[in-house]
Amino acid sequence: MSTPVLRLTNVGKEFTLHHQHGLKLPVLNDVNFEVASGECVVLDGASGMGKSTLLKLIYANYRVSAGSIQYIEKTGESLELTTASARELISLRRHRVGYVSQFLRVIPRISTLDLVAEPLLAELGHDEQAIKQAREQACVWLTRLRIPERLWGLAPATFSGGEQQRVNIARSMIKPRSLLLLDEPTASLDPQNTQTVVTLIHEAIAAGAAAIGIFHDQAVGNQLATRRIDMTHFRSITCAAQ
């Protein structure tokens, strides 16, 4: 197995609801695992087991209550995500770690084409040549995800749920990244589009990405998983993972 991209050590997460009498909701305990380049780790567990929470902790959208999450560069340098500065996290998200969900956060007035092209511009800059290049790639992604060309110039606010979801996948995956966090990206897609997304994920992994995914559709999980992790291991306080 190649070197890990991500290492979780004794990660725990508990939500404290200060306005519900300080209620504490323990969600995850003692999460220990590594993910390497070329792997697709599928998280198994019923709803409410903390699968999404785990992905959000890795994306540093949620903050850990305990433990360490390390992102490891090919050079061996690592970044401790639980203590990284805001600008380190922003840079990590811009260049290395992608979060693919089923929900598109619509930005008013921006065309679908530019919305999809935007992540590439962080690297290419905003000059005319860069914008042209990024838009060309965006066209390829929108075509593969079967977004009709007549919609490309429109802001996706009025699109159907499925169309928005596919625009979001294009936007989240257009830029090659070393770690992909897949939060049910295929939920409620039709079989043809689901298969396209599976292919896109396979391509990313073949190109060296590591992935961690949640898929309610068993068949999709089976096609993608190189390894599975049972979330019930992270529930009980006494249960040590792995």
Next chain:
Amino acid sequence: MPVDTQSPILRVTGLNKSYGERAALIDASFELWPGEVLAIVGESGSGKTTLLNALAARDKPDSGSVEFHIKDSGLTDIFKMTEAQRRLLARTDWGFVHQNSADGLRMEVSAGANVGERLMALGQRHYGKIRATACDWLARVEIDPARIDDLPRHFSGGMRQRLQIARNLVTQPRLVFMDEPTSGLDVSVQAKLLDLLRQLTQHLGLASIIVTHDLAVARLLAHRMIVMRRGCIVETGLTDQLLDDPQHPYTQLLVSSVLQP
């Protein structure tokens, strides 16, 4: 992984400010990096505007320092500069967009003159060039350049805010302060302004500090967020961290009090 630039553009250390008995700002410290958009949120009276005014040297704090990165000399305490140096900064490297456009515009002169004023302050004298630049900036903020000779008082609220932005950005500042730039505007007008701000900050690599009580505005524009309450910074972090997993009781209250930020 590329984390570019070695120095913050602004470093704020231990700012305090009282009005009589009332502490309006207590030990505020943070850094801002080039290209970063920082939102300061909190309810009215929490000290947001006091903090912004201290940062922009509009109101001197009782203690603490505000250092701005100046091209050749590095981080420099703005309250140790001469008044003339501060004024130069305020009309070159800084911009300030006011909540009330009448505070940021000169209502009795034309739109073009409003945009051109900062250029003239920098020593530009060629009328034709100044007018051409003003036209260009009016177009960039989506005001019909044909209205260049109209007075701002004949503009709508949304247009005035966009004119303020053009007036500020024409000198290509490196840091822009904004005090509730979208409040008081219709929702559709807000969307246009927000989109414009988002694109301009992104494309120009501007650092900016936006005071807002609207968490959706913070979500759309800001990379980072500072939550203030009773003069104190109670929580800081990435915007989505604070909105999706708020830790401090006050941030939790703030987030749970709005409809879907």
